[in-house]
Amino acid sequence: MAASAPRAAHAARTPRAGSTVLTGARVVLPTGTVDGGRVIIEDGRIAGAAHDYATSLDLSGHWIVPGFVDMHNHGGGGASFTSGSVDDVLKGIRTHREHGTTTLVASTVTGEMDFLAHRAGFLSELVEQGELAGIHFEGPFISPCRKGAHSEALLRDPDPAEVRKLLDAARGTARMVTLATELPGGIESVRLLAEHGVIAAVGHTDATYEQTVEAIDAGATVATHLFNAMPPLGHRAPGPIAALLEDERVTVELINDGTHLHPAALELAFHRAGAGRVAFVTDAMDAAGFGDGRYQLGPLAVEVKEGVARLVEGGSIAGSTLTQDTAFKRAATVDRLPVEDIVRAISANPARLLGMYDTVGSLEPGKDADLVVLDEEFSVKGVLHKGEWVIDPQVS
DSSP states (O other), rough: OOOOOOOSSSSSOOOBBSSSSEEEEEEEEEEEEEEEEEEEEETEEEEOOOOOEEEEEEEEOOEEEEEEEEEEEEETTTTTTTTTTHHHHHHHEEEEEEETEEEEEEEOOHHHHHHHHHHHHHHHHHHHTTTOOEEEEESSSSSSGOOSSSSGOOOOOOOOHHHHHHHHHTTEEEEEEEETTTTTTTTHHHHHHHTOEEEEEEOOOOOOOOHHHHHHHOOOETTTTTTTTSOOOOSSHHHHHHHHHHHOEEEEEEEOSSSOHHHHHHHHHHHHOOOGGEEEEOOOOTTTTTEEEEEEEETEEEEEETTTTTTTTTOOOOOOOOOOOHHHHHHHSSSOOOOOHHHHIIIIHHHHHOOOTTTTSSOOOTTOEEEEETTTTTEEEEEEETEEEEOOOOTT
16 A cells, blocks of 8 residues: 555535525434524534525425434445555545545454554544544454454454554544453553543453453443444343443444344343433445445455345354444334434434534534435435535435
8 A cells, every 4th residue: 555645535525505504404403303493504614693695495394413423434335444545445434424424433453463553544644634533443452252353363462552552653543442351451451541532442352241340440431332242141141231231431332234233132222321322333344335245354355245244254244334324214213213312322422422522413503514414214315514515405
């Protein structure tokens, strides 16, 4: 891969919304849903008042919700965040933006430490340019017993010195590291991450209930794709799931694609944790928004059939082909969750976790003009990113 710096994305931009008032829609605000509400856009931000010269766009019969925030995403549009070129990464970002994700963290998969450090430096430039919201390291500090779609040969214990190496390589852009905290060095690494303001996420773990409680007390605050790649909930050995669900300090990731979770498991998570402690993520890989076929996830071959990604060898689920608009629609139409709860899980909660709620995650004056226009069936009809239409509802 060339070592040249990433260039700015999307030279040909879609028209800016300018000074625009979006009217007539059902607008989901932090305080609730407003029927026939309006959102004012001015200079790429949500404004409190409209100018006399502002144009008006009637979106009656639609929903307006905050742009989606995905803090666990490996790629899309046929492109990988783990190994792709600059153009590949930008293509993946663009694919997910077209599905409503206006804030995205790039996730890596297990690899050699030197490669991951190099990749962190590469991706950090796109964070600095504003194309990405940060970097999430999923592996190599995970359990071989719960490795999922990670190469067992490349796994290692979470030595704090090696964790620090990745943080340094990311130059302040690391947002989250997934750890099997029961491994040697796990608790020390959690403390290191907490000290540096980086999310320590419990995942791909074979931890007991007691070991998970210890990790939470040390500073772990996220469950990486709860239920997946961890021991199942047991009545005598409750394992990590019970510990992660019961603790108010923990936010649980859920992959709502109908493959990773049974609807009853999702309902259990919402019932026990509450809407304020759930974050919808995609865990998407290259095939998201692209199609079936053969792909690579790190060093491992993946076959995608009928939208489900599995390792060619062993058949383990290998990420997803999910986009956040599909997760939203499924939550509303299959899981029958209140739209306000879905917005918290897909926008507000992850924005808070990433330390970005002052700029994204809700429709409030002063924040970035990131929003999604949905029709009555919860299909995407418009996407606005920092005041620019990625999908223009007037022509979609």
